[in-house]
Amino acid sequence: MPPLIPSSDAASVPGVVPLTAVPVGAVATLHEVRDAESRPVLKSLGLTDACVLRLCKVGDPCIVQVRSTRIGLSSAVARCLFVVPGGTDGK
Amino acid sequence: MPSAVESSDAASSPVAAGVRVALIGNPNTGKTTLFNALCGARAKTSNFPGTTTSIRTGRVEAADGAGPLEVVDLPGVYDLDLDSPETRIARSVLDGGRGTAPDVVLVIVDACNLPRNLVLAGQLLARGARLVLALNMVDLAGKRGLTIDAHTLAARLGVPVVPLVARTGQGLTVLRRVLDQAPGATGPAASEAPPAHDNGMAAWADALAAGVTMAGGPGHALDARTEQLDRLLTHPVWGLAAFMAIMGALFWVLFALATVPMDLIEATFAELGTLVERLMPAGALRDLVAQGIVGGIAGTVVFLPQICLLFFLITLLEDTGYLARAAFVMDRWLSRFGLPGHAFVPLLTAHACALPGIMSTRLIPDARDRLATILVAPFMSCSARLPVYVLLTTLLFADRPAAAGLAFAGCYLLGGLAALVTAKLFGSTILKGRARPMILELPTYKTPSLRNALLTARDQGLSFLSTAGTVIVAICIVMWWLSAYPKVDPPARVAELRAAAGAPGVSPEQAEALGAEAAVLESRAAQAGSFAGRIGKVLAPAFAPLGFDWQLTVGVLTSFLAREVFVSTMSVLAAGQAETDVNDGVVAAIRGMTRDDGRPVFTPSTAASALVFFVLAMQCLPTLTVTRKETGSVKYAAIQLGYMSGLAWVAAFLLYQGLRAAGVA
Numbered sequence: 001m002p003p004l005i006p007s008s009d010a011a012s013v014p015g016v017v018p019l020t021a022v023p024v025g026a027v028a029t030l031h032e033v034r035d036a037e038s039r040p041v042l043k044s045l046g047l048t049d050a051c052v053l054r055l056c057k058v059g060d061p062c063i064v065q066v067r068s069t070r071i072g073l074s075s076a077v078a079r080c081l082f083v084v085p086g087g088t089d090g091k
Numbered sequence: 092m093p094s095a096v097e098s099s100d101a102a103s104s105p106v107a108a109g110v111r112v113a114l115i116g117n118p119n120t121g122k123t124t125l126f127n128a129l130c131g132a133r134a135k136t137s138n139f140p141g142t143t144t145s146i147r148t149g150r151v152e153a154a155d156g157a158g159p160l161e162v163v164d165l166p167g168v169y170d171l172d173l174d175s176p177e178t179r180i181a182r183s184v185l186d187g188g189r190g191t192a193p194d195v196v197l198v199i200v201d202a203c204n205l206p207r208n209l210v211l212a213g214q215l216l217a218r219g220a221r222l223v224l225a226l227n228m229v230d231l232a233g234k235r236g237l238t239i240d241a242h243t244l245a246a247r248l249g250v251p252v253v254p255l256v257a258r259t260g261q262g263l264t265v266l267r268r269v270l271d272q273a274p275g276a277t278g279p280a281a282s283e284a285p286p287a288h289d290n291g292m293a294a295w296a297d298a299l300a301a302g303v304t305m306a307g308g309p310g311h312a313l314d315a316r317t318e319q320l321d322r323l324l325t326h327p328v329w330g331l332a333a334f335m336a337i338m339g340a341l342f343w344v345l346f347a348l349a350t351v352p353m354d355l356i357e358a359t360f361a362e363l364g365t366l367v368e369r370l371m372p373a374g375a376l377r378d379l380v381a382q383g384i385v386g387g388i389a390g391t392v393v394f395l396p397q398i399c400l401l402f403f404l405i406t407l408l409e410d411t412g413y414l415a416r417a418a419f420v421m422d423r424w425l426s427r428f429g430l431p432g433h434a435f436v437p438l439l440t441a442h443a444c445a446l447p448g449i450m451s452t453r454l455i456p457d458a459r460d461r462l463a464t465i466l467v468a469p470f471m472s473c474s475a476r477l478p479v480y481v482l483l484t485t486l487l488f489a490d491r492p493a494a495a496g497l498a499f500a501g502c503y504l505l506g507g508l509a510a511l512v513t514a515k516l517f518g519s520t521i522l523k524g525r526a527r528p529m530i531l532e533l534p535t536y537k538t539p540s541l542r543n544a545l546l547t548a549r550d551q552g553l554s555f556l557s558t559a560g561t562v563i564v565a566i567c568i569v570m571w572w573l574s575a576y577p578k579v580d581p582p583a584r585v586a587e588l589r590a591a592a593g594a595p596g597v598s599p600e601q602a603e604a605l606g607a608e609a610a611v612l613e614s615r616a617a618q619a620g621s622f623a624g625r626i627g628k629v630l631a632p633a634f635a636p637l638g639f640d641w642q643l644t645v646g647v648l649t650s651f652l653a654r655e656v657f658v659s660t661m662s663v664l665a666a667g668q669a670e671t672d673v674n675d676g677v678v679a680a681i682r683g684m685t686r687d688d689g690r691p692v693f694t695p696s697t698a699a700s701a702l703v704f705f706v707l708a709m710q711c712l713p714t715l716t717v718t719r720k721e722t723g724s725v726k727y728a729a730i731q732l733g734y735m736s737g738l739a740w741v742a743a744f745l746l747y748q749g750l751r752a753a754g755v756a
Binding site: 037038059061067068 | 169170172173174203204205206207210235293297314317318321322325327415416419422423426527528529530531532533
């Protein structure tokens with residue numbers, strides 16, 4: 001499978017880190033989805049711009065919780081999610 | 092349970108004719124459970140025209156002061172703007188693109204997950220749909236400490252809101268009444284209308300949900316339990332172990348329980364065939380009824396126990412919420428070959444029989460992934476191949492049971508390998524586009540509904556009988572006719588042998604031997620003279636490079652009906668009797684078969700070639716029928732037949748010629 005992340009440095013925007021860099025249990029605000037193909041599906045599941053999510057598990061699958069929805073993401077997709085740590089857990 | 096129907100005009104006159112209701116909702120909201128609770132056994136499943144997506148329609152009879160309803164169960168969708176086959180179907184039905192547009196749209200929302208579910212409701216309202224909102228699983232929401240103010244929600248949306256628990260039937264009577272009145276009702280204007288454009292829909296849903304939800308209670312404790320279970324069930328090691336244990340149990344139950352009704356069906360139809368032969372005068376009509384029709388129906392109905400039981404068990408498992416976790420466990424392995432994690436259940440099921448295996452691909456959400464799985468599922472060694480494997484491995488390794496066992500296991504391995512390689516190949520050719528990286532909602536763990544599972548099993552069984560089943564019966568009859576007609580006169584030698592057997596002074600043992608020889612000659616002549624035999628002789632040159640003579644070619648042709656027919660065909664040709672069990676007598680008789688020039692039919696190289704051919708070939712017309720039905724196209728059934736037959740021929744050719752070149756007879 002080809003890499004989904006463009007070669008540009010993910011952390012070039014201050015405060016933005018890959019989702020996989022957030023500690024398990026932490027809350028973060030979604031900044032960007034760098035996978036155009038997965039973006040509509042993620043949006044339909046509630047992973048919208050600036051939504052607050054909680055990282056429940058890393059690895060394959062990576063599990064995040066957005067409000068009351070638990071979403072499993074293959075590691076390839078999880079690597080394309082960039083977040084700003086912190087936010088108010090809205091669940 | 093309080094309902095919130097005040098926002099609609101309950102006093103308005105109900106529509107006298109049946110109200111057409113489209114049932115829509117996010118996946119995992121209990122939509123199927125609600126459909127089953129409303130329609131019960133009065134539902135039928137069919138593919139949406141030209142697609143692999145099934146759609147169910149049902150009727151709710153008039154009762155409790157409410158009129159009849161026609162309910163269309165749309166595929167589960169999260170977002171009407173998403174570009175997917177399921178969403179396109181939902182939009183088409185809602186717009187009346189496939190007939191009459193629905194009078195009412197019943198949108199089911201999960202009370203535990205209101206913000207995301209309200210996005211779909213908002214999109215429907217923005218499209219101008221006449222909506223009734225079923226607020227499902229209010230019991231689970233209560234356990235999580237969530238209380239939804241349905242009255243306020245109804246007032247803000249301007250649509251009737253009915254709290255219910257579809258699993259137990261709580262709230263259904265109110266829902267029936269509301270649906271009955273909805274087409275003629277006029278409710279107050281919504282105080283919080285959704286935005287006209289999709290931008291801002293999520294924020295609108297969030298704000299609306301926050302305004303009607305009161306939280307407090309043990310929600311976090313439940314989340315902690317869910318997280319513990321998720322960590323275990325998706326763990327690379329423990330998740331795989333749990334998966335193997337659960338699937339092992341499922342298939343053990345499937346094999347153990349399905350065998351009983353299958354044996355019963357076979358015995359009943361065998362008795363029925365005997366009864367017909369006893370009651371009807373001898374002749375072509377009796378043969379047609381007893382062997383063609385009764386045999387054909389038996390050959391179809393015998394699949395039912397496996398299909399119904401499999402769907403019953405899978406529905407139970409799906410209801411628990413486990414299957415989404417299992418899909419991730421297998422995705423790690425299968426995605427390397429372009430197959431989704433969901434494909435594991437269909438591929439495993441295909442080891443029992445490709446028919447339920449292919450039907451269970453309905454579990455797979457993505458159409459491309461579903462097609463890829465359907466195309467490769469018949470490579471799995473099904474139970475119908477077992478007698479063929481037993482016969483050919485025994486012929487190959489007569490006195491070496493360990494080697495025979497290894498060859499037997501190798502057949503399963505070769506089939507599985509062929510499936511994976513083919514999936515990879517198709518993924519880069521006819522099914523372009525890689526398997527999508529998996530993104531799945533992990534639904535809440537729930538107690539499954541027995542009624543739901545029973546109704547789904549019944550529904551799938553009927554769907555199989557009414558569509559694929561009728562074609563399979565017809566195929567069985569045609570194949571029987573090709574094998575049985577035209578009738579030919581037995582060779583003169585048969586009469587001589589029978590006369591010799593009845594001559595005075597012949598011992599009973601000699602008479603029996605002479606009679607058996609006559610029977611073999613008669614059967615061989617009948618088989619050779621039949622249409623199947625004649626076609627076999629015509630096609631024999633095409634199979635000669637594989638080491639097959641005309642008799643083996645006839646075996647290949649007749650086994651298109653079902654692979655195990657190969658054993659009975661060869662036993663007819665070898666011993667004059669159709670045997671389905673591979674016992675010592677049958678093996679000895681088949682081993683002794685000779686070609687027209689006196690050389691043995693089965694040499695080690697021929698047996699190995701035939702074994703590889705049967706592992707890889709699409710020798711099953713019922714499977715092709717189901718493929719055509721599930722893909723909605725003859726094209727994919729033709730690709731499956733052409734590719735598998737071609738691959739089997741090439742592999743058998745290479746093996747046979749290689750063995751010959753290596754000096755193996």
